[in-house]
């Protein structure tokens with residue numbers, strides 16, 4: 598057992614229950630709250646409370662909100678959602694998204710770790726809300742490794758943030774969840790860096806992995822100890838694509854890796870990210886209402902499903918806390 602910080606305060610890891618591993622109450626960009634034609638806090642709060650209540654009714658106990666500052670994190674919204682008592686634990690994040698903000702340029706990994714640890718220990722943006730997890734994001738920018746100054750390429754910036762995240766995770770006792778471009782199999786070089794930093798890879802989730810169809814790649818992540826985040830799943834996809842994503846979860850369970858598979862949607866009831874803004878408050882229902890019944894109907898055991906929904910994410914929190922001496926601090 599270990600302590601997990603939520604937007605309503607600390608809980609024990611045993612209270613996480615059925616957890617959606619990668620979601621967003623809102624998502625967009627830093628500063629969007631200053632643009633009333635992009636973001637309205639009342640609407641966001643209402644949508645978030647409604648979506649959390651729908652998720653609770655479908656059996657969801659916890660969500661991980663993986664929205665760092667530069668992806669549009671909104672602490673005052675968190676405080677209002679927390680006051681509503683939806684019955685769902687919400688864990689929020691520190692960290693950095695894929696377009697590393699310029700205030701990180703030139704920082705060494707220890708400086709970046711201190712930046713994350715400041716939020717982990719003191720709370721986010723002047724509130725008492727403490728993040729329970731570190732989010733980082735490796736996407737297309739990782740391909741940009743050439744430039745006049747090799748230390749300032751997009752890849753170099755991503756590598757430094759990963760090292761900073763690893764050091765903050767070890768010192769602060771919180772896990773890391775990673776947005777990755779799965780088709781480029783970026784989980785592999787990312788885990789190489791974490792390993793080089795001496796991080797216990799059981800505290801890591803390599804997310805968006807069900808955007809890949811390469812089962813060997815996914816098994817390789819699990820074989821190194823990390824969690825495989827099958828965390829993109831929603832009804833805007835075709836039935837064929839949903840079936841493929843369900844099959845991937847089943848294949849990993851049947852390969853013996855259910856304890857290292859976690860499920861989610863990357864969904865938001867008030868998404869402000871790009872033109873495809875999602876607004877449905879049913880965004881967190883497809884896993885409990887489509888994927889889990891599919892798995893049980895196609896040969897997964899209830900224990901496999903419990904591993905994927907209840908135990909895999911809990912284990913990342915407990916492994917992280919153990920690195921920091923037994924408790925998140």
Ligand SMILES: [Zn+2]
Pocket residue numbers: 619620621663776863
């Ligand atoms: Zn996301």
